[in-house]
Amino acid sequence: MTEPIYLDNQATTPLAPEVFEAMVPWLRDNYGNPHSTHVFGRKAAAAVEIAREQVAAPFPDAGHVLFTGTATEAINLAMGAVLELQEQGRNKIIVLATEHAAVRDTAIACERKGFDVLLHPVESDGLIDLDALAAAIDRKTALVGAMLVNNEIGVIQPIEAIAELAHAKGALMLCDAVQGYGRVEIPGNIDMAAVSAHKIYGPKGIGALWVRDDIDIPPLVHGGGQEHGVRSGTLSPALCVGMGSAASLCILRAQQDAEHIEALAMHAKRLFSDWTINGDETQRYRGNLNIRREGLDVARLVSDVREVAFSAGSACASGSGRPSHVLTAIGLKPAQVKSSIRLGFGRYNSLQDIEMAAKLINRAAEAQ
Incomplete structure (x- = not known):
């Protein structure tokens, strides 16, 4: 049986x-406990x-x-920074x-824990209105959270402008950089950022939190005091090395990967020209194409086109049965x-992959 064409690189990468x-030597030969x-x-x-330095390379120097x-764990750790600010009367959290x-x-x-949480709306193109956000951030705001590239x-x-607004009112800026790391430049004025190895051609089971040096992060896990006393437990050298290697490779191949993704995206746009793009068409990462076709039953489409691995939304929410909160937030109707x-689209896709996938998807869509 022929392997399906893989076009779900937002969910995970090869x-x-x-x-x-x-990673192999650290799985097979070098078995020492790093502690x-x-x-x-x-x-x-x-x-x-060494891996830590490789992952930190795209971030500002004044952090670690x-x-x-996982990146989810990193985000949970980062949110702990608001507890100290709550003692200063800051009890508001704003996330997009x-x-x-x-x-x-x-x-x-x-x-x-006593916080007021605002899920701040976005415009129909998926982008934030900076004036509206500025009006929402006040002196009670502890943290503003926004992702670099929407998954x-x-x-x-x-993100740079959002961080400036947060800092103007004394709030912290948390950036979910999972989809953007190695692909989009990370602004130098953020306070914390989450990264995931398996979204950058690394292994599953490891993520990272970059945090500015002067920010206090309370631990979620207590024990031996590893990772600056914030995340106790024995690290896996193999996973760390894998993430570091993937990060270094992303930086090394940044231009090459960007040109390849651009070529794939341009080809796909032509092949899906009668579909409507969800989200802003220009201010976007080109490796993500979220499109719709009126009257289409996507659940049936995914089932019918088994020769292509693609998605109807976020893998993390696929089992919830809930409609996409992202597409709902930009004003799309349930249908x-x-x-x-x-x-x-990813590093290992070809133009032929895109062409065959488009042929199969379009044919199945037209048959509905």
């Missing part, structure tokens, strides 16, 4: 061959620190990386209505939400 090779003081431990610890199990569930739900959970519709938010698909 493991880069170079990353696999970098041990003997030679085996010191060797593992050195590999972890904490390894976590189109944020990933990891940000939305973690913010909403803070309501049980469902691919729009790129003006339009249910007629939308997401195609995610």
Whole structure:
């Protein structure tokens, strides 16, 4: 049986061959605990620190990386920074209505700790109105959360400007950089950012939180005090090395990858010219194409086109049964939400992949 064409790179990316090779010695030969003081431990610890520097490379110098199990864990850790600010009378959290569930739900959970949470609306193109956001941020705001690249519709938010608005009122700025890391420049004025290895051609099971050095993050997990006392537990050198290698490769290949993705996106736009694009058409990451066709039953389409792996939305919410909160937030009606698909192009896709996928999807859509 022929392997399906993979166009779901927002959900996860294939493991880069170079990353696999970098990880193998740490899975097979170098078994030392990186927190041990003997030679085996010191060797593992050195590999972890190199990986930490590789992941931190695109971020400002005045900060550090904490390894976590996932980006979701990183976001939960970051939200803990608001507790100290609450003692100063700041009890408000603002996140965009189109944020990933990891940000939305973690913010909403803070309501049980006495915070007022605002899911700030976006415009019909998926982008934030900066004037409206400025009016919403006040001296009681502890944190503003916004993602660099939206995981469902691919729009790129003006993170630098959002951070400036937050800082003007003394609030922190948390950026979900999962979809943008290695693809879109990360502004230098953010306070915290979450990253996931498996979205950058690295392994699953590891993420990271970049945090500015002067921000206090209380631990979620208590124990041996690893990771600056914030995240106790033994690190996996193999996973750390894998994430570091993937990060380094993304930076090294940034221009090459961008040109490749642009070529794929241009080809796809022509092949899906009679579909409507969801979200802003220009201020977006080109590897994300979220499109709709009126009257389409997407659940049936996904089932009918088994030769292509694509999505009707976020993988993290696919089992919830709820309509996409992102598409709903940009004003789509329920029927339009249910007629939308997401195609995610990646480093290992070819023009032939896009052409065949478009042929199969369009043929099945027209047959409905």
